[in-house]
Amino acid sequence: MRMLVKKKSLVIVTCFLLVLMYVLNEFYRHRTERLSSGNTNTGGTGALVNVIEEHHEALLYWFSAVESGSLPKHGNILLHIDGHSDGADPFNRLRNPIYRMPRNEREIRLMMVKNDVFIQAAAGTGLIKRFIWVWPPYSEVDKPYIAMNVEAGLMYTEENELVMCFCMESNHTSFEHSCVRVQQPEYEDEDEKYFSIERNMCHDMTLGGIVEIVSTHKARELAKSGTWIKASDSVILDIDEDFYACEAVSAPLYDAGMNEDDIDSLSLYIGKILCTDNAKDEMEADRYFQKLLKAVQETLKHCRSGRLGVETCESNHAFTEAVLALMPDMTITRDIMCLPKESTQFMLVNLVERLKRCSDTQLQHIARIGVCMYASPRSTNFNRNNAMILCKGCNGPNSTQVIFHSTTDKEIATTTRNLKEILTQAFIPKVVTVCRSVRDGYTPRKQFPLIEEGVLSVLKAVYPNHVTDDTIHYDSELLGGREGWYFRYSR
Incomplete structure (x- = not known):
């Protein structure tokens, strides 16, 4: 701080x-x-x-x-x-x-x-x-x-x-x-x-x-x-x-009803899926995340309209499969992937399940904020593993440090x-x-x-x-x- x-x-x-x-x-x-x-x-x-x-x-x-x-x-x-x-x-x-x-x-x-x-x-x-x-x-x-x-x-x-x-x-x-x-x-x-x-x-x-x-x-x-x-x-x-x-970058998320635990939970799974150590890959990771958000929003619309069955919409694994089906050309490359494909897929289910809980307004703010590295990759204690987070900045709106x-x-x-x-x-x-x-x-x-x-x-x-x-x-x-x-x- x-x-x-x-x-x-x-x-x-x-x-x-x-x-x-x-x-x-x-x-x-x-x-x-x-x-x-x-x-x-x-x-x-x-x-x-x-x-x-x-x-x-x-x-x-x-x-x-x-x-x-x-x-x-x-x-x-x-x-x-x-x-x-x-x-x-x-x-x-x-x-x-x-x-x-x-x-x-x-x-x-x-x-x-x-x-x-x-x-x-x-x-x-x-x-x-x-x-x-x-x-x-x-x-x-x-x-x-x-x-x-x-x-x-x-x-x-x-x-x-x-x-x-x-x-x-x-x-x-x-x-x-x-x-x-x-x-x-x-x-x-x-x-x-x-x-x-x-x-x-x-x-x-x-x-x-x-x-x-x-x-x-x-x-x-x-x-x-x-x-x-x-x-x-x-x-x-x-x-x-x-x-x-x-x-405070994260202020719109709080205004939209999210709390610190919600934001940290998203960051946790983002960091388990996307790993980067330079600004170029950081942008590529955010690009993937934007596509994922759009697919989540589209799948939620399909659920509300009845286009997808109840079983698909209520099952986290089935919902995630429906999300990924909307982005077949956006497989995660090894340059920005933390783990091998199957392990990454497991983490994706957890991330999508948390995004699924968000309102449309919250998803819009999340998209605007995006994902980025928690600090400069040149920092002394920087670690590529778990480097990516929701790009929320260092201080929340209730911080007294600044x-x-x-x-x-x-x-x-x-x-x-x-x-x-x-x-x-x-x-x-x-x-x-x-x-x-x-x-x-x-x-x-x-x-x-x-x-x-x-x-x-x-x-x-x-x-x-x-x-x-x-x-x-x-x-x-x-x-x-x-x-x-x-x-x-x-x-």
């Missing part, structure tokens, strides 16, 4: 500061490794602007820019324009490359846990010295501008466990504890814990860094000052399209103008990542084309000598391809 500032105490809010612990002076003195160009397949193309699906995929392009020499290995500013901070704590920090660049693709993949964890992992390599999060008007952050300085280091606990510790100060806010040590969680879904310590307990405090949390209005003001980000600064520009709005906000065409135009004002500064970014956040269910799917058009038009207008249609790279793992998901069967 993505983390919002309002959901944490102030110490937890500033957890991103932990990132900067890794940017030790020792890194500058002793660590000069480059990425191994022979072993790292980042997918980077050398393009300045790279459109990606899920936010942790940005790491591929940032480190590709390092490898090509267009981005320094350390000392960069990350200008993060996003509906969320994406500063969640990595579950196991020590498995990531720290104090150095990742050496190969495997090490980069270890850093790509999920959409809100990647920034701390990147900062751990020394890539980032200053993090600026610009949050949208619909977020609920208490102050328009907070800047914090941090010093960090290491200490041993009474159990002789080596842990991180840090001290922080700010002219914009106060801290309940100015110095704390960090305790790693036992389980992946738990938060880190923080314990107050005396400053002299934290050793090797060779780290220094800045974190800024800025409202859209304040960012526009700072951009006009001419001193916020300078022409000489090395900048990674990172824009998430959910900066415009955030909606702030939902619907938008209009007029508001999209306003946000685009705000974005242009924020970016109209002296610097030219070294690399730009634009994240769709559609598969994970944050950016409104129906409005994503207009939102993305606005973002790219701003980049072309602000950087006319660097960004054109020909220099924008679309990642190969975009959900629904370059054109996107919502209109995938209407174009």
Whole structure:
């Protein structure tokens, strides 16, 4: 789940500061490794602007820019324009490359846990010295501008466990504890814990860094000052399209009378039948699912009209056979089939039986949502088996982990103008990542084309000598391809 500032105490809010612990002076003195160009397949193309699906995929392009020499290995500013901070704590920090660049693709993949964890992992390599999060008007952050300085280091606990510790100060806010040590969680879904310590307990405090949390209005003001980000600064520009709005993809299903168990049950059997590990096969799996839905709807009509006998309509196996008889040319190919034919057929009976219970309205919403992989196939813990689910996004409409906000065409135009004002500064970014956040269910799917058009038009207008249609790279793992998901069967 993505983390919002309002959901944490102030110490937890500033957890991103932990990132900067890794940017030790020792890194500058002793660590000069480059990425191994022979072993790292980042997918980077050398393009300045790279459109990606899920936010942790940005790491591929940032480190590709390092490898090509267009981005320094350390000392960069990350200008993060996003509906969320994406500063969640990595579950196991020590498995990531720290104090150095990742050496190969495997090490980069270890850093790509999920959409809100990647920034701390990147900062751990020394890539980032200053993090600026610009949050949208619909977020609920208490102050328009907070800047914090941090010093960090290491200490041993009474159990002789080596842990991180840090001290922080700010002219914009106060801290309940100015110095704390960090305790790693036992389980992946738990938060880190923080314990107050005396400053002299934290050793090797060779780290220094800045974190800024800025409202859209304040960012526009700072951009006009001419001193916020300078022409000489090395900048990674990172824009998430959910900066415009955030909606719950599954809301129409709940409105139509389905509950969480209904949705999870469908996803369970979808994952037992369809297995993919790339966006191309993901589309093929959804295409099969759309045909299956239409066959279910048609068979239900035949049952209601009396065209099919009672025995056929009441027996799950017979009903499934009637459904499959309507799609003889749509046998599941081995590329997207989890199990051999007979086992898949067994699972199909269970899936069709659950679809059979749905109303026409529910089936229509299910078709619009479709099926997709639960996460980017590049994610650290991605598993092809059970990868496909109902494409419902990460958060249901009753989630308290994110702030939902619907938008209009007029508001999209306003946000685009705000974005242009924020970016109209002296610097030219070294690399730009634009994240769709559609598969994970944050950016409104129906409005994503207009939102993305606005973002790219701003980049072309602000950087006319660097960004054109020909220099924008679309990642190969975009959900629904370059054109996107919502209109995938209407174009």
